[in-house]
Amino acid sequence: MSVSRYIVQIQGEKREVTIELRGQRWAITIDGEMHLVEQSVIEKDEHYSLLIEGQSFLVDLIEKNWQDGEFTVNAIAEQINVRVRDELEAVADEITRANVDEGLFVLKAPMPGIVVRALALPGETVEKGQGLLVLEAMKMQNELVTEIGGIVQEIEVKDGEMVEAGATLVRVIADDSTAGAA
Amino acid sequence: MSVSRYIVQIQGEKREVTIELRGQRWAITIDGEMHLVEQSVIEKDEHYSLLIEGQSFLVDLIEKNWQDGEFTVNAIAEQINVRVRDELEAVADEITRANVDEGLFVLKAPMPGIVVRALALPGETVEKGQGLLVLEAMKMQNELVTEIGGIVQEIEVKDGEMVEAGATLVRVIADDSTAGAA
């Protein structure tokens, strides 16, 4: 039987995984450690029952992006993100990643809501963790903060504006002096 | 706006139905009687919320055969079968139906089970409602009966045989003398 190899990202870590069908079970190694897994499909691409060395787990694929191998999985009443790449794809990812500009922080709306007010002006210097904007959702006001120290480049929304989840709100450019002090 | 016409079979009756979109609502006539219906799709082809003249119903399409317009619908915690045909299809159905041989009764397994024993032999004369075969499922024995009087033509299964739902079990041919006496 043929062995397939994948690079799997989970909780910020990379794991080397191999999969091989052995009779009724799957032999799966994670960073070299082997597990015998019996899988029963309750609904294709949705719900599986797994017996991992006899331990029983009901697992659900909550979100799936087959193209990019990105999944949100429910297991033991917890949800977790997993990214599965085959070896070639993983290399391609690395190259793309290197090109990402690390000197920029883009504050995006974590949920749909209404912009209450900006807490900083364009051109203002902000420290890491400082509030940039107040967003209201579900009758609660939430202060959103910058994850880097730097200078506010642009505020892309107006007070009172309704925004969708993922909308870009504020851009902050890393300030060399701030970065140097850190 | 255009009006579409359908012939709908439900509980053994045929209804003439017209559908027309009027603004946000559907104007639906059933045998000439008009209902204003607002539909909200919770999941396409699966779950709908209907407001029929302001009365609220959550409706589910449990089974659907789009080709033949056959549906099992859940509404108000009951399931019911509906067949929707457009006018041309309905005419075609009528012709097919006329060719069905009404002198034959085919006993089919209403559920998967194990054949316990036949209650009549081939060639035997049976009356309407007489037991033909005992089928066991879920630890219960069930007597299955003939819906016509006639002569047992063939028993297609053996005692102890495991059968799937819908499997043909026994054929009964209408006996002219029996039919005449009825």
Next chain:
Amino acid sequence: MAKEFKKVLVANRGEIAMRVIRTLRKLEIPTVAIYSDVDRQAPHVFFAEQAIPLGGRTSAESYLRIEKIIDACRQSGADAVHPGYGFLSENLEFAAALAKEGITFIGPPPEAIDVMGNKLKARACMVAAGISVIPGSDGAVSDPVEAKRLAAEIGYPIMLKAASGGGGKGMRVVRGDDKMDSALRATREEAGKSFADDAVFIERYVEKPRHIEIQVMADTHGNVIHLGERECSIQRRHQKVVEECPSPLVDDEMRSQMGEMAVQVARAVNYVGAGTVEFIVDADRNFFFLEMNTRLQVEHPVTELTTCTDLVKMQLEVAAGRRLKLRQEDVQHRGWAMEFRIYAEDPEAGFLPSTGKIALLREPTGPGIRHDSGIYEKYEVPIYYDPLLSKLVIYGENREDVIQRARQAFTEFVIAGVKTNIPFHQWILKQEAFCRGECDTHYIDDHFDAKQISHDARVPQVALIAATLAYHQHSRRLNLDSVQTEKEAQSRWKLIGRREAVSRRSTI
């Protein structure tokens, strides 16, 4: 000395396996499920921490195979087994096999199982202990002359009963001397064939009987308590379908009399664990010992709700050798509870069993609702086992409240894809005799008529509208698609045309 169970194997499936595992999970005791080949996707397999295949399809090939279950215990390291009800829960050999392995059987001692497993032994034991049994013969009867003499003593009608019978089988009512010879012969033949034991005895036949049972619980330190009664008279062909606690028939005095007698019964067989003493009650409210079920009953939840207890937890405690925490005087009854057994069967087609995939499941929730379920949406109900899918148990301040809540709950409850007896429950909830609490065990068989099952008059219209709309919209989408497909097809032909032109040019 009280043990701590390190791991418990649940030797059952369906709702009762779920129920037992739920208490084990609550107590943070690791659990092991076992399953047959057809039960790989049964919910108890997911709900336990560990799951071990038994192979096989039928019960005889799987859940009744003692040696396989012992193997599963060895393999998983389970030090106790909860048998649930049915299967091996009242099997002497199983209890003995576990004992030999040093594995705790969460149930009574083998001696109690043995006595109560045979109606004649049990009857003799009860008579000796001074328990009131139905007037009848002291032992097996095979001679018609002797039978007629006894019948004259007891008074007709009498009942002939197979000593090893059960589940409503091996019983025959006799109303006069003229029928005795043939009835005795037939009952003995049937008993011999069905139970490999042709011993038959005589009891007075109770007309319009009610079936009321008492829950008892006993520890290994000699403490025995009762937790009140359950009314189980709503039966179809000797199969319980609705049970309740308290019984509309039983008052405080009767409850304490029956309760005390049940405790005596348990003491007479040195009982340990959860057990149920069944009584038959006649029209004058006289009650007689019928039999003792030496396990947890299907209908135990109605007792849990009215007494605020967890019977599975109590079973585990006494099995571990602990003392009962509850004394008789601490047992409080409050409110009313009813259990509705949800069977996969079609009440409108002669209660024919139904199987298939649960296409849609919408469970009732909210105040007073407990749903002990063994199914889930997409679950394929197998044909090999008991058709009990789940139990809807309703609790409320009084009987009227429970009936109202139950009617409401059934309007929320959707199980589609498999036929169930929910329409039957909706029928019984509308019967006046039921609402007055006046049904005897023959009520359903005498009164149920499938034609009386009522259907909401709005359903056909709503379904018609929904289906026609869906079909209409689907055809529109298809038409749009086919228009596009046609366009694509056209452009493909254009492409072919162009290629042909190119070919033509190049070949010319």
Next chain:
Amino acid sequence: MAKEFKKVLVANRGEIAMRVIRTLRKLEIPTVAIYSDVDRQAPHVFFAEQAIPLGGRTSAESYLRIEKIIDACRQSGADAVHPGYGFLSENLEFAAALAKEGITFIGPPPEAIDVMGNKLKARACMVAAGISVIPGSDGAVSDPVEAKRLAAEIGYPIMLKAASGGGGKGMRVVRGDDKMDSALRATREEAGKSFADDAVFIERYVEKPRHIEIQVMADTHGNVIHLGERECSIQRRHQKVVEECPSPLVDDEMRSQMGEMAVQVARAVNYVGAGTVEFIVDADRNFFFLEMNTRLQVEHPVTELTTCTDLVKMQLEVAAGRRLKLRQEDVQHRGWAMEFRIYAEDPEAGFLPSTGKIALLREPTGPGIRHDSGIYEKYEVPIYYDPLLSKLVIYGENREDVIQRARQAFTEFVIAGVKTNIPFHQWILKQEAFCRGECDTHYIDDHFDAKQISHDARVPQVALIAATLAYHQHSRRLNLDSVQTEKEAQSRWKLIGRREAVSRRSTI
């Protein structure tokens, strides 16, 4: 003379609308739901018989529009309105508008709403009735000198409170004279801005307070009873998250003292219906009147479970002019109940509200579980309203049993697609102080640390295996498909080739 309601409009949404409709359905009273534009697919719309659109998105545009709701009553013919909690449930104008239309408001008389709606009026009324209130000023205080004089009398630390404030807003603790001037000015300004009323008064600040409330119920015939207490000290930023009944702090004596006082409070304002008298309890178990909520509380289920009552049914009965069926001596408390509010918020990201579609919903069931829910699988949680999705209410024989059942239930409970505070509840259930029943209202704010939220160590491995397997199998299927597509493509080219050949031949 008792009325019979012909049709009841439920002027609310979410779990409480479902809860109220459930009792109305039980009593077979037809129901009317109202909904905003974004709530067209909210479950209360399906659960009522009739549904009427209000239009609008925000509460101000929909559920708070009195004239639209009156219109909906007229249109549907509803003769009573249940307001639930929040929205218009304590709105004087709404109660008056309904009265004018001859529609019954299922709540207290306007006078009671009025008095209890203003902290100063309520305080004065309670003092006059001899109820113990927290030592403080008799009226509004605006002069810092007067404030300092009062503070000296009461003793620091003191609390400045806005008369019209609520929900934890408009309050400020002052620990000495030096801070009084600025604190008084700031509180008055804030109160003026937030509540259009700058009246501020002084109360002693209770350190390590516990928040315990008493459920009362009153009819129009002068009968007032109480149904025991609820412990509501588990709060996050003045928002209750876990409530229980009984309180670990309250014994029988304290219960009857608090209960009697609560009845006195209700009598002082001629109360009718369900109400809650909130008390603040200091470290020495002294209790003081805090405020009265003139409606059904979010946490009413814990009282229903321990007293075996249906508070919504009682509300309907007294609103219809019937006498209370329950006398004080009939109220029995048994067992223990805890409510866990399930909010759409992420405890691991500063409790940021979360919205989106419920991708997967798996609800706990079985013994002791009541889930009052306002969501379903595929439901899109809107951003406009309160983030309360549902309430998991657990009942058991004692506090330990409830905690064990709750821990177990949360291992069954899956809400995916939207973040919830379930991990927070799992954290609190592990805190020793909580398990000992020793938390005051500051406990969460002082002790919660998102980093302490524990995750099952098996999850990453299991998820990794599941996702990799799924991806592997999916790719295999795609490969097979593409092989087939390729074959099809080839045969198409063959066809084209043939046509070309034909063309060629015919053109040659």
